[in-house]
Amino acid sequence: MSQPKSNKKPAIFFVAKAREPLFSKKNRALLKDPLDDNNPITVQVLGICSALAITVQLKPAIVMSLSVVAVMAASNVIVSILRNAIPNRIRIIVQLVVVASMVILVDQVLRAFAYDVSKQLSIFIGLIITNCIVMGRLEAFALGNGVWKSFLDGVGNAAGYGFMLILVAFFRELLGSGKLYGYQVIPDALYEMGYENNGLMLLSPMALITLGIIIWVQRARNRKLIEKN
């Protein structure tokens, strides 16, 4: 079969569907909303467990945030790619397997390249699997949306989670140990004048209270979040 090659491409390629730009307003909202209006921690109150546990210092909080960004973006993308192939009856199992394998990957990489941090985070990395935010976004978003949108949604929600984690860790490390990212920031002179670190800040209850104050400030700024009645 030798057909003369025509320069004309099949017509279907010319029927350009009005494509959404990569960062359309809707897509930007996917990234931005979870940072404030729809923050997974302060508004949806998900993922609180790890937010309390690993916010004693900035460093683990940052590593944890990056890990969650990686896990959520990757698993959202994978589930979104497979969304038309995943058998409905085992979709939760499939989501779990995807998240679990991403988490193991992150754990392995940390063990090889950031050993101390991985020891510190040990159990919490494993607990990303049970982080409600991850499963929640897979079930609520990735299963019904395209790859790019799911990616943005994953990054956005993980960033919203990470932002809160880092914010809480900032205050806890600053007030609890007088340090930021392991470096002392409260001058010795202040200690000599009788200032003392607040040991209570190092304990989990103060993470909850810090979080409460953050929610208060956020709602004072953002009136949309205040429930009516």
Next chain:
Amino acid sequence: MNRDSNVYTFGFAAAMVLVVASVLAYTASSLKDLQAENVRKEKMQNILSTIGIETDREGAEKLFNTYIVEQLALRNDGTVDEAVDAFSDIKLAFELKKDANDQRFPLYVANVDAATYYIIPLRGAGLWDAIWGYIALNEDRNTIKGAVFDHKGETAGLGAEITQQWFMDRFVDEKIFNTSGDLVGINVSKTNNDPNDTDKDDHEVDAISGATITGDGVSAMIVERLQHYLPYLKANDLAYNN
């Protein structure tokens, strides 16, 4: 294709398991060397910290080679097995399963500023999983210079506190032999009326509240491991006048 059919569901699950398993196996095996290197350096770091030398993981190897002058693999009778490398050949997790006569007992001899220390690796059982550590003895082979503990899965905030410096510091200057020269080890005791651990001749340290079984595991592991070193430790027939 009917996505709700049993055949499809099983087929999908089987394919998924295969893919996931091979990806994870590939990652694990390709990162294995880097991870093993981290574990090796951490071991050096732990050994050094029992004799009061704190270092980061990067500097550990150099300091280890400077201060650790001998690495011995002892037999149960106190003789040295030259064929075995104490640091890399002996995995206590496996050794513990063997008969005492088939085990090799690693011992590190350190020399810091003309003082000699004997560092003995420990391993035993906590509440949930393995606990391990290192204990360093002074030149008298009786008084503890320092100890370091670690664990696999003890409860955070309770049993896991054995890795805290304040707990490990309690062992410093305690003695493992009583005045008659019998090995008694160090008892992590709940009835120890000495919370500040000022009495260094009682062979006891204060236990951690809520971590009884982990604490008992620490006591048991110290005696169990040290008893195999008796022929070596007592070779010089030192007097035990505390």
